[in-house]
Amino acid sequence: MASQKLQSVPGSPSGETALSPEEQERERAGQAYFDRIIAEDSRIEPRDWMPEAYRRTLLRQVSQHAHSEIIGMQPEANWITRAPSLKRKAILMAKVQDEAGHGLYLYSAAETLGQSRDKMMQDLIDGKARYSSIFNYPAVSWADMGAIGWLVDGAAICNQVPLCRASYGPYGRAMVRICKEESFHQRQGFEILLELSNGTPAQKQMAQDAVNRWYAPALMMFGPPDDDSPNSKQSMAWNIKRFSNDELRSRFVGMMVEQVKVLGLTLPDPDIRFNEETKKWEHGPLDWNEFKDVLAGKGPCNAQRMERRRQAHEDGAWVREAAAAYAAKQAQKEHAA
């Protein structure tokens, strides 16, 4: 359904066919315009000429981001029915609902790059598209709702605030709205942990266990170390990415190390320190083999998350078909009238 609303996006040339002189001129002018926009740190809009690789990179990044929001609903939805107070239940419902909304903005932003939401959804279900690996870990206790909000959403914010200035207009604008909601999510996660930490010994233990489990995976959300992140350089040259993975990770550690004191909990990392020479926060070693394993589908919940999405999509097929058929009949009636 979403594909009908697609804007017409200028086609991009494939490298294989020979270009006419006029086309070559258009390409040259397009590239010059694009280079100037990037140099001015201004914004590329959907109808502007853009290099094919820029379009592909963005489409991959924005759609992955959208998929992450959608798959990311699952670990938290897992606790909606068991939330331990009605107020917490309401907050959690609203949060997971926000994530569906983020998915929608992001799919819309990605559609301006020339791909339909239906196709992106299908790629996700077919296992052709990725989503953030963090959601392949299980949310096994109520305190995970706190740790996910505080650490996972916290890491996401560190990553996403600079994306508000991304060179692609629709993406940057979507991120502004998303970041506002994410920072609210992070605060509610912090508040859950604070309440647990000040609660009974069992509650405090629950909170500490959750922080212990989510800390390393949250740090790995920033992606591999800079010397092992081949795409980062190009993304930074295009003003999509503004800071390197390690830079963002270090900033995040610096924030968490202060906040965890307020929580009265600890981070499971004895090696955290502020390096006076580099003026950066450093953390202990991360298990990048585990990161790669989870990315390769070996996480505790990879199969479960995909199956749940597939099931919802397939179970809903008849509903989407009905809505489309009804809309077509209505349009026909209006046309006849």
Next chain:
Amino acid sequence: MTSEHTTDFAIEGHGDISVGVSGAGASGDGSASATRITPGNALRPEDIALEVRRGTAKPSGDVAEYALRLGDDALILAQRLGHWISRAPELEEDIALGNIALDQLGHARSFLTYAGAHWDKSEDDLAYFRREPEFRSAHLFEQPNGDFAVTIARQFIVSYYQFELYKRLLDSTDATIAAISAKALKEVDYHRDHSAQWVLRLAGGTEESRRRIIRGFKLLWPYVEELFEDDELTARLAEAGAGVQPSTLREDFDRLTGEVLAEAGLDAVNDLGLDRIPQSLGGGRRGKHSEHLGYLLAEMQVLAREHPGASW
């Protein structure tokens, strides 16, 4: 959280009480959208809790029992609907069903907070620490989600019932019941719109969707009569002007749902056979529940009961 000057809904006339939602006027009112309520105006359970603590809101025993019924209906439905979030047929419905669940949960929290004032209990005491026979929900609310058509059929019946109920409760002599109903009415009006549109789409969509929505109505219709049953409590409350006799809602419910069904091309007699569907004896208002409620409560209450006395 709560600022003093926005909480005196019973005395100063809370924003939501005074806006134009009387009579059938709420339909088609652009400001009636659940998503467009001015934040400062929305009546929150915390406001009621504050009134209770101050001693300015205290329900009679009858009103508390009544609020328990309304609150339990909304709570059980919210619990059911919450399950759809991340499982809906499309993202827009994850959001819409989530929104309806949130609205119902909000109503439940308000009604239960108010009811609890009579027994010196909190909303959470009532939600998490009552046993199954102490719940007062009607059987319709307890019915499993089924497929999307069953959920829509249930929501359609519920929202038309709740709309008529809350509309009349605007005039309740109990200021808190009237205030909660005023907020709920606007939101339930939106729920009516959502479910009616889906009834039209499913009935007029494909053969399969039509078959499924018909099945949904047939599955749930046995639980309609219970919603409209009067008893001694409702008789006393109607007499006192604080509540309504459920039977008095039936005519408008039948007429308005009938209009939508007719527009959907669903003949109540020929297609749905509603007139021949035996009506379940019900009993939810007396604590006699379906087999489904126990599982629902077990899931909802498990964590809170594992840590009695803890705060979250």
